[in-house]
Amino acid sequence: MSNPVPLLAARGLTKAHGRTPALRGASVELRPGEILAVTGASGSGKSTLLHCLAGIVRPDEGSVTYGGERLEELSEKRLSELRRTEFGVVFQFGQLIPELTALDNVALPLMLGGAARAEARARAAEWLERFGVRGQEGLRPGEMSGGQAQRAALARALVTGPKVVFADEPTGALDSLASEQVMTALTHTARESGTAVLLITHDAQTAAYADREVQLRDGAVVPLGVSA
Numbered sequence: 001m002s003n004p005v006p007l008l009a010a011r012g013l014t015k016a017h018g019r020t021p022a023l024r025g026a027s028v029e030l031r032p033g034e035i036l037a038v039t040g041a042s043g044s045g046k047s048t049l050l051h052c053l054a055g056i057v058r059p060d061e062g063s064v065t066y067g068g069e070r071l072e073e074l075s076e077k078r079l080s081e082l083r084r085t086e087f088g089v090v091f092q093f094g095q096l097i098p099e100l101t102a103l104d105n106v107a108l109p110l111m112l113g114g115a116a117r118a119e120a121r122a123r124a125a126e127w128l129e130r131f132g133v134r135g136q137e138g139l140r141p142g143e144m145s146g147g148q149a150q151r152a153a154l155a156r157a158l159v160t161g162p163k164v165v166f167a168d169e170p171t172g173a174l175d176s177l178a179s180e181q182v183m184t185a186l187t188h189t190a191r192e193s194g195t196a197v198l199l200i201t202h203d204a205q206t207a208a209y210a211d212r213e214v215q216l217r218d219g220a221v222v223p224l225g226v227s228a
């Protein structure tokens with residue numbers, strides 16, 4: 001990578017859910033425009049790490065720095081502004097709003113940001129087309145295939161022009177063809193727009209789309225290639 005300055009950096013994160021430790025001193029850096037895969041066994045802390053990095057969950061110890069700001073020092077208001085304007089999130093089951101069409105799902109974040117409905121819908125249509133969801137704009141999520149719905153969810157995450165997209169097992173519920181289509185669309189668009197991606201996956205084929213991979217074990221990042 002040409003730019004060594006991290007966009008997002010976690011240092012020494014610990015987090016327990018009740019008495020269950022999820023993170024035990026995890027440190028990781030994401031550079032601008034980088035696609036980073038975080039892999040690891042079930043329960044190793046991948047989702048918890050993503051939630052801390054995205055400012056959804058506050059760690060018990062350690063710090064998360066985004067740009068020049070330390071997330072743990074920010075007010076809820078500033079955090080939610082960051083999440084709305086700088087971050088995009090995609091989960092395993094796209095979590096589109098079932099009552100809205102694909103077009104309105106993608107237009108929604110723009111409208112929440114103050115765009116007029118017609119403008120938001122026009123931009124949403126462009127983004128759905130970029131993600132290969134053509135002719136499906138008027139369908140509700142339940143009427144789409146898993147892969148189409150997931151590509152619509154990606155369009156929704158990227159439509160606002162975020163600097164970072166957090167993708168938590170975005171292909172976890174898809175067959176291999178749909179997974180390939182989703183990952184191709186995500187990585188192509190992220191590279192084109194210079195968006196960094198933090199990709200959580202336990203699937204080696206999905207991780208292979210990333211520029212770099214780090215592995216979590218028992219809540220800490222271990223060098224790749226170290227066996228259990």
Ligand SMILES: Nc1ncnc2c1ncn2[C@@H]1O[C@H](COP(=O)(O)OP(=O)(O)OP(=O)(O)O)[C@@H](O)[C@H]1O
Pocket residue numbers: 017018020021022040041042043044045046047048049202
């Ligand atoms: N809300 C919660 N309440 C209690 N324990 C939790 C909660 N969320 C996670 N955990 C526990 O914390 C540990 C780490 O979970 P986490 O979901 O971060 O791991 P993961 O690597 O993403 O797992 P998976 O691949 O199965 O999703 C696990 O032992 C899990 O059972």
